[in-house]
Each structure stands twice: as C-alpha cells, then as structure tokens.
Amino acid sequence: MKSLEELQKIKERALQRRKLSGEGSRARVVVAMGTCGIAAGARDTMTAILSELESRSITDVVVTQTGCIGLCEFEPIVQIQVGESDMVTYGKIDVGRVPELIDGHVVGGVPVAKWQVRK
Amino acid sequence: MAYRAHVIISGDPQQAQPVTVALLDEIGLLGLSNEIEVLAATDLTVATPSIEAIVYPDGVHYRDLTPDNARLVATEHLLKGRPVQNLMVQEQAVEPLDEPSTKEVRVVLRNVGVINPESIDDYIAQDGYAALGKVLTEMTPDGVLAELKTSALRGRGGAGFPAWMKWTFARNAPGDQKYVVCNGDEGDPGAFMNRRVLEGDPHSVLEGMAIAAYVIGATQGYLYVRAEYPIAIRTLRVAIEQAREYGLLGKDIFGTGFCFDLEVRMGAGAFVCGEETALMESVQGNRGQPRTRPPFPATSGLWGKPTNINNVETYANVPQILLNGGAWFAAMGTEKSKGTKTFAIAGKVKRTGLIEVPLGITVREIVYDVGGGVLNDKAFKAVQTGGPLGGCIPEKHLDMPVDYESLASVGSAMGSGGFIVMDEETCMVDMARFFMEFAQEESCGKCVPCRVGTRKMLDILEAICAGKGKPGDIEALETLGRSVKIGSLCGLGQGAPNPVLSMIENFREEYEAHIYDKRCPAKVCRALIEYKIDPETCIGCTRCARNCPVNAITGIARQPHVIDPEICIRCGICAQVCPVNAVSVE
Numbered sequence A: 001m002k003s004l005e006e007l008q009k010i011k012e013r014a015l016q017r018r019k020l021s022g023e024g025s026r027a028r029v030v031v032a033m034g035t036c037g038i039a040a041g042a043r044d045t046m047t048a049i050l051s052e053l054e055s056r057s058i059t060d061v062v063v064t065q066t067g068c069i070g071l072c073e074f075e076p077i078v079q080i081q082v083g084e085s086d087m088v089t090y091g092k093i094d095v096g097r098v099p100e101l102i103d104g105h106v107v108g109g110v111p112v113a114k115w116q117v118r119k
Numbered sequence B: 001m002a003y004r005a006h007v008i009i010s011g012d013p014q015q016a017q018p019v020t021v022a023l024l025d026e027i028g029l030l031g032l033s034n035e036i037e038v039l040a041a042t043d044l045t046v047a048t049p050s051i052e053a054i055v056y057p058d059g060v061h062y063r064d065l066t067p068d069n070a071r072l073v074a075t076e077h078l079l080k081g082r083p084v085q086n087l088m089v090q091e092q093a094v095e096p097l098d099e100p101s102t103k104e105v106r107v108v109l110r111n112v113g114v115i116n117p118e119s120i121d122d123y124i125a126q127d128g129y130a131a132l133g134k135v136l137t138e139m140t141p142d143g144v145l146a147e148l149k150t151s152a153l154r155g156r157g158g159a160g161f162p163a164w165m166k167w168t169f170a171r172n173a174p175g176d177q178k179y180v181v182c183n184g185d186e187g188d189p190g191a192f193m194n195r196r197v198l199e200g201d202p203h204s205v206l207e208g209m210a211i212a213a214y215v216i217g218a219t220q221g222y223l224y225v226r227a228e229y230p231i232a233i234r235t236l237r238v239a240i241e242q243a244r245e246y247g248l249l250g251k252d253i254f255g256t257g258f259c260f261d262l263e264v265r266m267g268a269g270a271f272v273c274g275e276e277t278a279l280m281e282s283v284q285g286n287r288g289q290p291r292t293r294p295p296f297p298a299t300s301g302l303w304g305k306p307t308n309i310n311n312v313e314t315y316a317n318v319p320q321i322l323l324n325g326g327a328w329f330a331a332m333g334t335e336k337s338k339g340t341k342t343f344a345i346a347g348k349v350k351r352t353g354l355i356e357v358p359l360g361i362t363v364r365e366i367v368y369d370v371g372g373g374v375l376n377d378k379a380f381k382a383v384q385t386g387g388p389l390g391g392c393i394p395e396k397h398l399d400m401p402v403d404y405e406s407l408a409s410v411g412s413a414m415g416s417g418g419f420i421v422m423d424e425e426t427c428m429v430d431m432a433r434f435f436m437e438f439a440q441e442e443s444c445g446k447c448v449p450c451r452v453g454t455r456k457m458l459d460i461l462e463a464i465c466a467g468k469g470k471p472g473d474i475e476a477l478e479t480l481g482r483s484v485k486i487g488s489l490c491g492l493g494q495g496a497p498n499p500v501l502s503m504i505e506n507f508r509e510e511y512e513a514h515i516y517d518k519r520c521p522a523k524v525c526r527a528l529i530e531y532k533i534d535p536e537t538c539i540g541c542t543r544c545a546r547n548c549p550v551n552a553i554t555g556i557a558r559q560p561h562v563i564d565p566e567i568c569i570r571c572g573i574c575a576q577v578c579p580v581n582a583v584s585v586e
C-alpha cells in the first residue's frame, strides 16, 4: 500500500464486487461462522450448501461467511439474498433443512417463511 | 449408575429391534454407554407405525427412525447436544424476532456479522484502513493524541484508564525499541465480547494497533489471545497475512516510511495472564505472574521496553474515532464515560447474549429493554458486573447509569463487560462461592494473602452453603476480604473479595438465614433444601423414577411416587421431567 489513492481503488473494486450483478451472480448465501455458529453445526451446514448447489449444477451463487450476527440461539444461521432483493435471515438451518431452503429461496426465489428469524 | 440421559424407544417390536441395535452400537462407539441408557417402551403414538423415541431429560420426540438416522441422533444429539430438527415430531419452530432494541448502537460491532472476516477487501469496502491512511499521511502523533483526548476513550479491559494518557506515557518514555500489545485474553467466565470482535472484524483491531504504534513509535506488536479461541486466532492470522500482502503491515506503509508488524501469541487459559504485567511475562515465555508496578508497562513493559497495552475493544474503537472525529465519539455517553460498551448479558434474563449500548444507559434499560426482562417474569434481585472481580448492583440501584464512576460508587466495576442478571431464585451465598472458587483456582500464588486468603474465604463460603455456617463467619469473611485486598500485588487479589463483600453488604440477611436458620431463601443450596412429590398432583407416570440418576424415587405405575431424602442428591431432574409439576422444593 503506497498511497490513499491505492486504498480508494481497492475500496471501489470491493464495493463493485459486493453488488451481485457486478459478478454476474444470481444469489448470495452467507453462513455465520463464529464460534457460536460452528458449535451449532455451521461447518456441516456450509458443506451441505456447497454440495447441494453442486448437485444441482448451480454455479452462479456466491457462498461466503460472516462472523456472529448476534443471534447465537438461532445458530446455525444462514442469510440469503436473491438478485437485488433484501437479505433474508434464517435460523437453525441444520443439514436436514438445507435442500428445502436452497430449493425454495435460491432456486424458486421465494423466501422460506417458516425458518425466517425476522419478519 | 447415574445416566445423564435416557432414550425410550417405541413402536412395532420387530421393526424397533434394528433401530435399537444401531443406536446402542453407535452409543458404544461414541463411548457414551456409561452415560446414556436406552429403554424399550410400549407405543408412544399408537396411530402411526413409525419407530419413535423420546430423549430425556430434554423431552425431544423423534419419529420415523431407521438404523441410519438413529446413529445420527446419537452423534448429533446425544454426543453434541444438537437435536436433529428434521426428525423431530414437532420441529422446533423458529419464532420470528422483533426488530432489535433501539437502545442498541453499533460502533465497535458495526462490521461484525456484516462483512466476511476473512476478506480484507470487505473491510476496506467499509472504510477499513482509511483511518490508518489518514493518520500516516496527514496527522502527527500529537494530532492523533489530541483527537483521542477529545474522544475521551477509556480502556475497555478493566480499570477504564484514559487511552490518550496511556499512549502519551509510552510515547514520552525513552527507549530505542517500543511495543504495542493487545489484550485478548478475555478471562471473565461467560464473557465473549472480545471473541466476537476478533472473529468478526479482526482488521479493526489490527488497524487500531497500527495507529497506536505510529503514535508511540513502536515497530512491533503482539496480540495475546487465549488458546480457547481457536477460531479467533485463525481469523487473526488470516487477517495479518492479508494485511501484509497489501502492505498495510510491514515496511514503508502508505509510502511514509512507517514500519509495523504483528504476531499472535496464545495464552494457555490462566485468568491471571489477562493482568497486563503477567501477560507480558507470558509473552516473553516466562511463567505468568504479575510484576510489581511501578514501573508501569508504558515505561518498562515487554522485555523492559516501553509498551502500550490495551484491550481488544479499546483498539477497535480507535479507527472510527479518527475517521469521524473525537467529538462524534464524545457525543455518546456520559460526562466522564464516553462512547459505547459491549456487554455479555447472561443469567436469568430473557435475551441473553452480546449487546452494545451507549454508556450512561441505566441498569433497568439493559435488563428490561435490551434484555427483554427477567426470565419467566420472576422478580429482579441484582446484577453482577465486572466479572469475578466486580460486585453486585441490587434492585435499589436499577435506575443507576452504567458508567465507570457510578459502578465503582456502589462497590462494583465495569470490568470488561460481564453482566449477569440474578433473580429471586439466585442464592447470593452460592453466587459468592462460585466467584470465590474461580478466584481461588486462578490465584497465581505469588502473594500469600491472595493464595491463602481466597482459600480460607472459599472454605467459609462452602461451609455456609453446606449448612455448616457458624456465628462469626460473616465477620471473618469481611476481615479476610479486607486483608486480601490490601495485601495483593495485582487486581486479582485486590478484586477477588469484591463479589462476596458487596453481596454481604446488600444481602446480609440471606447470609444470616443460611448460618442461623439453616435455610436457603432462594432454595439453591442443596444441603438446605428437600425435593418433595405432591401425592395429590402426581399421576404415577414413573417418568421421575426412570430419570432419577440415583434411584431415590419409588412408586408403582399410576400411584403417587415418593422421594427418599436420604438417597436424593437434589439434582432437580425429577422436577424437570415431571409432566404435571408435582415436584416442589422446600
């Protein structure tokens, strides 16, 4: 890092990449992977999401992670954003719930209301 | 044999057989045979042909069991404690939450749970490292100190010492080599404020440390993090690597000639190693024991060189203060306590967890507005702040503002942000015993008053809880407490008597009830209570008898059951599993 301009360029690039359209992706799936999430099984959930997407040959979905969002009792927590719509937060997404969640929200585009943490 | 859980399997015997065999096999493989008992029962739900099971004491009801998913129940639920949602008869519903309390603000936690902690780009997108860039290219060290002074930021790890002052001492201390250290030991039981920042927004801490290094003239920093935080340590290492790649750590940062690098050091889980001088001994590879102060770390710290040490949260505040200005920060809080503070709310409160609130908020607002009130709407009794070295705040101070001075004025402390809510069912003798046991175990032994005094105080508290308290015990605790406080070098000994002293001050009558009436008003101390089954209410379902780990309960099916007080160990499992609330405590 040699100058403020260089930092500014990285910032702009990162902001651009945050927009889904910037990467040509249809959706973003975020798994909370703080200690609380991992203790509740977030690693298994993450693996299940990746293999679920792979088995459906879906490649235009960004899967990433974040820290504790502050709702530890609902872990494992998964957040899904499709297109430009708002991010939806889901609670207690264990391995068994992954297929239905991906099918409903990522593929079908309709949030799975019964597991939503916030209205 | 005391089992910690029972699994009752039901369904068509022929079909249930392979499920039971698989479950028993898996339990054996997991080494849980001595802890979990599997029982065969009659039909739970006659209508369905499915093989079902109920796990006690949790009461989780599974359906459609096969040998394979029975193994899953063993590994997930019985071993790891995570009920398998999609096999449960009634999936645990996710009850949607309301919006977060408007009393919460996010300064320290603004990026946590928002960005990907393993992506430096994500942090930079949130104006990350812009403060460091501004400081290095536009500000003098004195300019930074002036801004920090305006902000009035105080240390978030314990004593609340003004950050600008500490940094000034280290800046003015003569020395060829200086260091910055971040205290991420977080030893308070139940506290995880720092862990959440380190795991969720590691770069904010690195940036704060780099700014401190620039101000005091350090080139090397150490992050001291307890080994019990493996994810935090991994995340920090990834963050340091990424910052190095971008040249935000290393040589000639922002082309200004400023050089700074960082290393993570792991603590081995000793509470005393959170004390700043013991921490430095530990970083140097020595036994973690406090040094005599003065000299303070600012003049003689790591390897005898001038060193600045701050808490994780203190550093995490710094970049934003410099980006938004000290006045912005000082607009939050009270006259002497500015900004926000994170607290780990635990105990008898509806919403436990981690919060960030502006300082000056009242105890009542934290408990009732942010925490949602006392669990099961029981009566509020007190809250313990400052962890094992702090004190309790009784109900009469519910409307007291939470700031450094107010907490100290009632014999408690801010500490690092522990906030344990206690209700009418919390025993203040038992609570004091718990904290004293912690302090006694964690005393490093260097100072005799701390090493021996905490043991003596614990002996007395244990005796009182066991119904063996004597007249004079309360006075002995007070005298010993005062001696331990004045006779110890570091904050551990100086603070260890605080919980018991403040509890005696506020709840003396509870101590007297234990000693003179052999009564535990909160019905917690096992030697002073008895579990009873009300014969009128008992339906004779046998559940309590089957779950009693010591077989103290007898009775015939459909007839009232009886507990033998001689055998009973007062574990309370019978009360937990009773479907008709026939078990009471006296």
Ligand SMILES: Cc1cc2nc3c(=O)[nH]c(=O)nc-3n(C[C@H](O)[C@H](O)[C@H](O)COP(=O)(O)O)c2cc1C
Pocket: B154, B155, B156, B157, B158, B159, B160, B161, B183, B184, B185, B186, B187, B188, B271, B272, B273, B274, B275, B276, B277, B309, B310, B311, B312, B314, B416, B490, B491, B492
């Ligand atoms: C027994 C004991 C344990 C401590 N544990 C911690 C700790 O885990 N984290 C921490 O930041 N400070 C802890 N402290 C306080 C530190 O000694 C020191 O005051 C603090 O790191 C200074 O940082 P600050 O000015 O940013 O608060 C502890 C103090 C004592 C006496």
